[in-house]
Amino acid sequence: MTLIISPELYYQITAHLQAAYPNEGAGLLLGQANGTEAAKTVKAVLPFANKFESGEQYHRYLITAQDMLQGEIEAEKLGLDVIGVFHSHPDHPAQASEYDREHALPWYSYLIVSVQKGRAADAHSWVLNDDRAKFVEETIQQT
């Protein structure tokens, strides 16, 4: 599995996540897909405000159903689909947590960026197994 993203779009993601620091930031990855591809190309990103309760945003993020609905409608206008989610782990590694897994859907790419002292550091992308048992890391290809 591979997530393909341009440097320009990756920059948009890290700018949003750095602005959210020391809280977690999040948004949607848009692309063209039908839910079966092994490689997904990001064509646009949609940053969202973190809607988790304010005191917990340093280690939690939430994109509400209403935001997701607007994201899906926006994607359709662009002829795209939601292909994944990005979020940050402030001052923590870009490893998917058990909490991430419990709240994940299969096939989506979960791109996690570690933001260390306000600066984007390493990034890893994860995909939930079909049986929901675990995340598998996918390759990030910057083109």
Next chain:
Amino acid sequence: MPTIRIPTPLRPYAANSAEVAVAGETVGAVLGDLTNRHPDLRKHLYNDSGELRAFVNVFLGQEDVRHLQGVHTPVKASDQLRIVPSVAGGQSQLRTYPINP
């Protein structure tokens, strides 16, 4: 028949359909018909207790059916429904504070 739009990650469990025509006069009946047609959707829509997973939302137009009458919300033949996941996550670690001696 009403239609229900399937989010991308769940389309492989619905014969790769983006939209499915479903029978039923309530949201509950429509979801029941959907999962009868595509049983593999069940584990992603419902938890082990048979309740809709917390991050699975059903919209009738722009309205979350939880804010209408839930599974009892009436559905007309011309209605378009949409399954929309809400997305949550985050690192597991809680913030720790040093204890001053």
